[in-house]
Amino acid sequence: MTLDSSHPLDARLNWSHGGGNMIELIDITKKYKQTEAVKNFSMYIGRGEIVGLLGPNGAGKSTVISILSSLIEPTSGDVKFLNESIIKNPQPLRKIIGIVPQEIALYEDLSAEENMKFFGRIYHLKGAVLQKKIDEVLQQIGLMDRKKDLVKTFSGGMKRRLNIGVAMLHDPEILVMDEPTVGIDPQSRNYILQTVKRLNEERGMTVLYTSHYMEEVEYLCDRIYIMDQGNLIASGSKEEIKQILASENTILLKADYWNDEFLEKLQGIPQVQQMQVDEKEVTLVVSKEINIFSEVAHLADETNIQLRSVHIKQVTLEDVFLHLTGRALRD
Amino acid sequence: MILNMIKKQALLLFRNPMELLLLLGLPVILITILGNALGSLMDGGELDLTFKIAVVKHEAEAEQVERFKAGLEESGLPSSAINELLVTVENLQPVETFLEVLQSEELKDMIMLETVEPNRLDEIKNDESFAVIVEFPESFSYDFLSSMLLDEEPTPKALIHYKRGSEIAGNVVEQILTMYQEEFTVGAFLGKNGIDPEQLHQASTHFKQDVSSISPYHPVTAKAYYTIGMVVMNVLFLAATMANYAFQERNIHIFDRMILANISRWTYFVSVLLSGLLFALLQSLFVFAFAYFFFGVKWPDFAAFFVITVFFALAVGGISVLLTAISFKNGNEQITGFFSGIVVTIFAFLGGSFFPVGEGSFLQKLGNFTPNGAAMSAYLSIMRGEAITANLDHLVFIACFAFGAILIGAITFPKRGASS
Numbered sequence: 204m205t206l207d208s209s210h211p212l213d214a215r216l217n218w219s220h221g222g223g224n225m226i227e228l229i230d231i232t233k234k235y236k237q238t239e240a241v242k243n244f245s246m247y248i249g250r251g252e253i254v255g256l257l258g259p260n261g262a263g264k265s266t267v268i269s270i271l272s273s274l275i276e277p278t279s280g281d282v283k284f285l286n287e288s289i290i291k292n293p294q295p296l297r298k299i300i301g302i303v304p305q306e307i308a309l310y311e312d313l314s315a316e317e318n319m320k321f322f323g324r325i326y327h328l329k330g331a332v333l334q335k336k337i338d339e340v341l342q343q344i345g346l347m348d349r350k351k352d353l354v355k356t357f358s359g360g361m362k363r364r365l366n367i368g369v370a371m372l373h374d375p376e377i378l379v380m381d382e383p384t385v386g387i388d389p390q391s392r393n394y395i396l397q398t399v400k401r402l403n404e405e406r407g408m409t410v411l412y413t414s415h416y417m418e419e420v421e422y423l424c425d426r427i428y429i430m431d432q433g434n435l436i437a438s439g440s441k442e443e444i445k446q447i448l449a450s451e452n453t454i455l456l457k458a459d460y461w462n463d464e465f466l467e468k469l470q471g472i473p474q475v476q477q478m479q480v481d482e483k484e485v486t487l488v489v490s491k492e493i494n495i496f497s498e499v500a501h502l503a504d505e506t507n508i509q510l511r512s513v514h515i516k517q518v519t520l521e522d523v524f525l526h527l528t529g530r531a532l533r534d
Numbered sequence: 535m536i537l538n539m540i541k542k543q544a545l546l547l548f549r550n551p552m553e554l555l556l557l558l559g560l561p562v563i564l565i566t567i568l569g570n571a572l573g574s575l576m577d578g579g580e581l582d583l584t585f586k587i588a589v590v591k592h593e594a595e596a597e598q599v600e601r602f603k604a605g606l607e608e609s610g611l612p613s614s615a616i617n618e619l620l621v622t623v624e625n626l627q628p629v630e631t632f633l634e635v636l637q638s639e640e641l642k643d644m645i646m647l648e649t650v651e652p653n654r655l656d657e658i659k660n661d662e663s664f665a666v667i668v669e670f671p672e673s674f675s676y677d678f679l680s681s682m683l684l685d686e687e688p689t690p691k692a693l694i695h696y697k698r699g700s701e702i703a704g705n706v707v708e709q710i711l712t713m714y715q716e717e718f719t720v721g722a723f724l725g726k727n728g729i730d731p732e733q734l735h736q737a738s739t740h741f742k743q744d745v746s747s748i749s750p751y752h753p754v755t756a757k758a759y760y761t762i763g764m765v766v767m768n769v770l771f772l773a774a775t776m777a778n779y780a781f782q783e784r785n786i787h788i789f790d791r792m793i794l795a796n797i798s799r800w801t802y803f804v805s806v807l808l809s810g811l812l813f814a815l816l817q818s819l820f821v822f823a824f825a826y827f828f829f830g831v832k833w834p835d836f837a838a839f840f841v842i843t844v845f846f847a848l849a850v851g852g853i854s855v856l857l858t859a860i861s862f863k864n865g866n867e868q869i870t871g872f873f874s875g876i877v878v879t880i881f882a883f884l885g886g887s888f889f890p891v892g893e894g895s896f897l898q899k900l901g902n903f904t905p906n907g908a909a910m911s912a913y914l915s916i917m918r919g920e921a922i923t924a925n926l927d928h929l930v931f932i933a934c935f936a937f938g939a940i941l942i943g944a945i946t947f948p949k950r951g952a953s954s
Contacts, residue, residue: 310542312545324538
């Protein structure tokens, strides 16, 4: 299911299949002085879902999260929690939402436990109940043995885990995570992804997960919204979104190097709809009916390029994004 | 909740050694340096102020007095008036009296006086051992008496030459001369009105003893002065520190976390205000306690001292929330940088933290319109022994400043999340 931002009604029609929606964003626009950060954006989140919000840096994901969590007001449009607008009355939503900001929203000069105590108390937890909750969460995020250590002594991954833990202290029903794995090692990243999955499966926690790593969103999310430059450019389940490329093949070429002549001629093939060039890889999106293998091989021969491999890739969300915007997610 | 936030703030502050050094160590270091370096100038006695003065009289004073008396006889004034003036003149020998003053008990340890013949004037001008040369021109005493008793022109002028680097000695002599000129003016007035010159002499003797202490209250030592000066200046930095912490909380979305926990922005606002107030109070008390134990800076009226400290701490709390609100609004820390880099320096200069601005001077009046300047004036007044009631104007100003800052801060503070 492809959505064009100029047709927001399409998106709304699609919601009726959701059922039991917790949160709905309806035709949200957010304008700042010079820029329009979000344009006619609509989405819904059903109870118990993991919903992905995918887009490159600057797409408007963080603005959507701030509006959804009642931190900023949209210029136009509405945000509903259980069918009630939160614009004027955000308190009910705030009670059940946990936010994991992209930044490490922790005090570096306090220990993990002191941070949790402080944030637990602002949710009016205290005494033995707070201590029990802290221990439980620290156990979940794997930081029990480091609870007395100052946060500034933690690795990036540990800080990220604690950042998530703090958002879970008050047992939120919905967890909103803004790029929670930015800048951390693969091991910590896996740990976080598994924790999110476990929270969803074991406790039925609803999750809105934003990232510009498509593989994370692909691994975690039931449904996905893709944003670019403030616009919603696609939404649906993984399969639905990948169907966008049903009529195309994504072909991956590998070589030790490329030369300009080869790339120019490759780009000149009429059937090549999109082309993405990396150091040793070229990704082509071409129409499925067309066989361009022989033409590519001929071009390589002509321009002295030694191709190491040519194969048809499984369609990924990255390919869909490339197809829709002409750019890679991490450009 | 507010207590939880203040406790967190205290933990953050105490775990930041650099911040603590700047807030607590710096004022102590500055008091030590300034108190010792400038203490001698302010306190008197501790600096070696011994200097040699040469006095050059171009005409003997006795001859001039005799000439004035003879002139009186021939002036055509009524004989009763002439007689009264003659009695007065007997006790009015300005140069001799001035020399007596320079050799008095109070000054004899400081001044080595040498009377030099006029023909050696050029020679002693090149003599490095003389710090000051006081030159009484011809007819000085005659003109002095004519001017003072008969209101005749010209008014005589004594010349004071001081060597480069001997400005302090020159100043001392100049002040003594000025003081005696004033004394003589009063004396002449009394003499012309038939008051016994002996009474005048006693009065002037009595007056002389009071000269070194201009105020009837206790003098303030340099260490006490700079303790106050450095406290009122450095505590202002605390406001910037509090605002910086708050801005960090905004920047890394901790403030947003609080808002999402349904913490009222006013709870946060009040926590910044109270943290600023409390830590300013603690910072002030720490430095004052240090000064008490190590520099002997004692307060004659502790209750009055404490009241001023609380008022000033409230003003610092007010500045903390004002800076916080503006930096939240602007989305950057420029205002706190501007405050700690420029405003504090200007306030400290006007308030008299760097050097005494002079009682009743324009600078002091201007300085009293800064919170630190008003607090400094109040502290100095208490230190001199005055009552707190004499400082109500300063306290009212500090309170108004604090509430003004809080009010503007409240109006400026963001109404929703930090980024709205």
